[in-house]
Amino acid sequence: MNNFNKNDIVEVEVIDLTHEGAGVAKIDNYPFFVENALPGEVIKMRVMKTGKNFGYGKVEEYVKESDDRVGDVNSQYLRTGIADISHLTYPAQLDFKKKQVETVLSKVAKKNDIKVMDTLGTENNTGYRNKAQIPVRRVNGQTETGFFRKNSHDLVPVEDFLIQDKEIDQVVLYTRDLLRRFDIKPYHEINKTGLIRNIMVRRGHHSGEIMVTLITTKKKIFRIDQIVDALTEKFPNIVSIMQNVNESHGNALFGPDWFVLYGKEYIEDQMLGNTYQISGPSFYQVNTEMAEKLYQKAIDFADLKEDDVVIDAYSGIGSIALSVADKVKKVYGVETVESAVINAGKNAELNDIKNVDFTVGKAETTMARWLEEGIEPDVIFVDPPRKGLDEEFIKSATKTGARSIVYVSCNPSTFARDVLRFEEEGYKLQKVQPVDLFPQTHHVELVSLFTK
Numbered sequence: 001m002n003n004f005n006k007n008d009i010v011e012v013e014v015i016d017l018t019h020e021g022a023g024v025a026k027i028d029n030y031p032f033f034v035e036n037a038l039p040g041e042v043i044k045m046r047v048m049k050t051g052k053n054f055g056y057g058k059v060e061e062y063v064k065e066s067d068d069r070v071g072d073v074n075s076q077y078l079r080t081g082i083a084d085i086s087h088l089t090y091p092a093q094l095d096f097k098k099k100q101v102e103t104v105l106s107k108v109a110k111k112n113d114i115k116v117m118d119t120l121g122t123e124n125n126t127g128y129r130n131k132a133q134i135p136v137r138r139v140n141g142q143t144e145t146g147f148f149r150k151n152s153h154d155l156v157p158v159e160d161f162l163i164q165d166k167e168i169d170q171v172v173l174y175t176r177d178l179l180r181r182f183d184i185k186p187y188h189e190i191n192k193t194g195l196i197r198n199i200m201v202r203r204g205h206h207s208g209e210i211m212v213t214l215i216t217t218k219k220k221i222f223r224i225d226q227i228v229d230a231l232t233e234k235f236p237n238i239v240s241i242m243q244n245v246n247e248s249h250g251n252a253l254f255g256p257d258w259f260v261l262y263g264k265e266y267i268e269d270q271m272l273g274n275t276y277q278i279s280g281p282s283f284y285q286v287n288t289e290m291a292e293k294l295y296q297k298a299i300d301f302a303d304l305k306e307d308d309v310v311i312d313a314y315s316g317i318g319s320i321a322l323s324v325a326d327k328v329k330k331v332y333g334v335e336t337v338e339s340a341v342i343n344a345g346k347n348a349e350l351n352d353i354k355n356v357d358f359t360v361g362k363a364e365t366t367m368a369r370w371l372e373e374g375i376e377p378d379v380i381f382v383d384p385p386r387k388g389l390d391e392e393f394i395k396s397a398t399k400t401g402a403r404s405i406v407y408v409s410c411n412p413s414t415f416a417r418d419v420l421r422f423e424e425e426g427y428k429l430q431k432v433q434p435v436d437l438f439p440q441t442h443h444v445e446l447v448s449l450f451t452k
């Protein structure tokens with residue numbers, strides 16, 4: 001029941017964190033969500049907004065602070081979601097992620113008997129991102145790069161992104177300065193005017209190679225040659241400058257057309273000893289050090305044998321398939337994004353790997369086709385996007401009778417839903433290992449093992 005008025009000040013204890021890292025305080029069972037408030041803290045809270053079932057509050061004063069609080073947190077990181085749990089100490093972040101997985105497995109999959117291992121963490125919990133996708137907008141008459149305030153498209157100018165590779169921050173800022181100098185107009189979402197929408201920068205963690213992509217509303221960029229010269233002179237490790245034209249006015253980052261403005265259409269990087277070509281639209285895990293640990297765990301869970309036939313579903317540029325190829329007889333990969341499949345084929349060649357076969361297609365239809373063709377996998381790796389696995393995929397994959405299914409997930413909720421579906425088809429979840437690919441943020445990654 002809501003008996004509160006806007007701007008009321010109440011003293012409350014914070015009892016929990018939402019999966020997105022907001023504090024939860026309850027008064028007479030009515031919950032308030034409060035930014036920058038941690039469990040165990042007592043706060044004087046200003047009531048900001050109330051609805052039928054819940055409200056929002058703001059901390060006015062900390063009466064008692066949590067031992068898990070980091071002092072001097074930059075509120076921009078919380079407000080924009082760039083680093084929405086950076087006010088938690090790192091060990092507490094790892095516990096928070098383990099608890100997320102346990103909670104969702106218990107609530108959604110009704111599984112209380114699964115041992116969720118401690119989250120695998122890293123000492124490099126800032127400056128780890130190898131990719132930035134930065135919106136460009138006009139703020140107070142000036143071209144700015146930054147991040148949108150949560151649940152809005154209001155750009156907050158940001159210069160230090162905390163979790164991005166420092167050289168990526170420098171490239172973004174220098175590109176912003178060039179856009180200012182050459183008066184390239186930023187996109188205006190309401191008026192639908194302006195040219196430059198976003199800057200994407202990727203930097204190979206091991207190779208240092210950089211790709212800059214300018215995402216624009218039209219093809220023609222005034223004085224682009226001068227921009228390219230200035231960028232490549234300042235950052236000699238830029239090996240690729242791309243342009244993506246996105247004429248739509250929706251939220252999709254990319255349009256269909258990519259153009260090379262300078263150098264190659266890909267960067268190269270290394271993971272677990274293999275070299276990869278990665279082009280603009282292809283998926284590449286943003287935290288290379290932890291992705292290598294994740295793939296290594298996936299390999300350990302699979303307990304591969306020399307004669308195994310393996311499927312890597314949702315294979316991207318082939319990172320899992322190529323990491324296991326030398327341990328098994330044959331690997332089949334499937335992926336929807338054509339450029340990623342082209343990268344995967346090239347990556348097999350680059351690393352002299354011959355026992356892999358990559359297909360462009362949907363995992364669900366391709367898995368059904370492989371089943372009909374009589375391909376009999378011993379182990380299936382799945383690494384789907386946030387929406388998890390398609391039901392048809394689970395039906396076909398389980399019908400193959402594979403010995404093990406290793407599921408890599410970036411969304412515990414859809415993972416928990418899929419646990420139930422696998423169990424219906426006779427596969428039991430054996431173990432779950434959260435791996436911290438996204439330190440300082442609420443995002444959780446995990447790897448798990450199912451056996452028949």
Ligand SMILES: C[S@@+](CC[C@H](N)C(=O)[O-])C[C@H]1O[C@@H](n2cnc3c(N)ncnc32)[C@H](O)[C@@H]1O
Nearest residue numbers: 283314315316319335336337362363383384385
């Ligand atoms: C989380 S990424 C994993 C990629 C790769 N395993 C890696 O670690 O780099 C998920 C991939 O699934 C692809 N994808 C999305 N929907 C798909 C579908 N229905 N069938 C096959 N691939 C899909 C995406 O393009 C993306 O490359």
